[in-house]
Amino acid sequence: MTRAxxxxxxxxxxxxxxGAELACLLKGTPDSRYGKxxxxxxxxxxxxxxxxxxxxxxxxxxxNKPHPFELAQFIYGPSxxxxxxxxxxxxxxxxxxxxxxxVTGKRSKTFMTSLGRFYFQHVPLNNLYxxxxxMTENGHTFFIAKPWRAxxxxxxxxxxxxxxxxxxxxxxxxxxxxLPDLSNEEVxxxxxxxxxxxxxxxLTGVKNEH
Numbered sequence: 001m002t003r004a005x006x007x008x009x010x011x012x013x014x015x016x017x018x019g020a021e022l023a024c025l026l027k028g029t030p031d032s033r034y035g036k037x038x039x040x041x042x043x044x045x046x047x048x049x050x051x052x053x054x055x056x057x058x059x060x061x062x063x064n065k066p067h068p069f070e071l072a073q074f075i076y077g078p079s080x081x082x083x084x085x086x087x088x089x090x091x092x093x094x095x096x097x098x099x100x101x102x103v104t105g106k107r108s109k110t111f112m113t114s115l116g117r118f119y120f121q122h123v124p125l126n127n128l129y130x131x132x133x134x135m136t137e138n139g140h141t142f143f144i145a146k147p148w149r150a151x152x153x154x155x156x157x158x159x160x161x162x163x164x165x166x167x168x169x170x171x172x173x174x175x176x177x178x179l180p181d182l183s184n185e186e187v188x189x190x191x192x193x194x195x196x197x198x199x200x201x202x203l204t205g206v207k208n209e210h
Contacts, residue, residue, distance in 0.1 A: 005025055005026070006045075006060055006061060008025060009025075009045075009056055009060050009061070009062060010060065010061040010062055012056060012062065014066075014070070014139075014140075015055060015056050015062060015064045015065060015066040016049065016053060016054060016055045016056065016066055016071060016074060017046075017053075017054055017056060018052055018053055018054075018074065019037075019051075019052035019053070019054070020052070022037060022054070037054075040060075041054075043059060044057055044059040045057060045059045045060040046060070047114055047115075048114065049071070049075065049113050049114065049115060050075055050111060050113060053074055053075065055071075055114075055115060064139065066115060066140075067137065067138075067140035067142065068100040068115065068116055068118070069081045069085070069100065069135075069140070069142040069144065070140040070141060070142045071100075071115065071118075072100050072102050072118050072120075072142070073142060073143070075111050075113070075118050076102070076104060076106065076109060076111065076118070076120050077104070078104065078105060078106075078128060079102045079103065079104035079106075079120055080102060080103060080104075080128070080129060080132050080142075080143035080144060080145060081100070081101070081102055081142060081143065081144040081145065082101065082102060082103040082121075082123075082144070082145035082149065082150045082153040082154075083101035083102070083103065083119075083121065083145075083150060083153055083154050083157065084097045084099075084101045084154075085097050085099075085100050085101040085102070086101075086144050086145045086147075086149075086150035086153075087147070087150050087151070087154070087172070087174075089144060090146075090147045090150065091178065092147060092150075092151075092172075092174045092175075092178055092179070093172055093173060093174060094173055095173075098116075098117070099116070099117040099118070099119050100116060100117070100118045100119065101119045101121070102118065102119065102120045102121070103120070103121050103122070103123040103128075103145070103153050103157065104120045104121070104122060104123070104128075105122070105123065105124065105125025105126075105128050106120070106122065106125075107122055108120060108121050108122045121153070121157040122157070123153060123156060123157065123194075124193060124194060124195070126193075127192075127193055129143060130149065130189055130190070130193045131145065131146045131148065131149035131186060131189055131190060131193075132144060132145050132146060132149060133145075133146055147179065147180050148180070148182055148186055148190065149190065151168065151172075151174075152190050152194065152199060152202070152203070154172070155198075155199065155202050156194055156196070156198075156199055159198075160202075161198060162202050162205070163201050163202060163204075163205035164205045164206065164209055165179075165205075165206055165209045165210060168206075176210070179210060181210070182203075182206060182207055182210050184207075187203050187204075187207050190203055191203055
């Protein structure tokens with residue numbers, strides 16, 4: 001790998017790079033580029049995450065560690081952080097979450113990588129980013145479900161027949177006082193997003209109690 005390329009990677013805007021981006025940075029034929037990537041992997045300057053996705057390392061002079069929430073969107077997208085990871089991020093559930101949980105409009109899938117386990121659950125693709133927030137933390141950018149969207153994704157993905165707040169307390173151990181207000185606008189947006197009777201009953205039930 002040339003010093004010029006090392007300097008480019010040291011200033012890269014994020015701690016991981018795709019195969020397509022490397023192809024643009026590396027000169028030569030596809031075979032020669034593949035050989036260069038293999039040598040970079042062997043030298044510890046790249047860390048393989050999945051096919052076509054690599055993490056930059058300290059060996060190449062890159063010291064900014066990847067954030068799993070940002071990385072997840074490149075592992076399998078379009079997707080966003082939700083379910084247990086989002087509930088933990090918002091301080092709603094007490095348990096530590098060691099798998100990065102996401103929702104996607106594509107089919108459900110799990111990735112075991114050198115940087116952790118990433119779990120993706122299928123949700124409706126239309127208006128995928130309804131009730132989500134775009135976050136930037138220490139230079140890392142990712143989309144994460146708002147609290148009620150994360151709860152609804154949990155009910156939808158795990159097919160829970162919940163019609164009240166009780167299961168949130170008894171099953172997820174969420175403190176009711178920690179729940180944000182559920183506005184009529186949110187109910188309408190989420191109801192339209194899932195467009196499912198089971199979700200409508202859940203939203204109606206919790207709205208009547210909260």
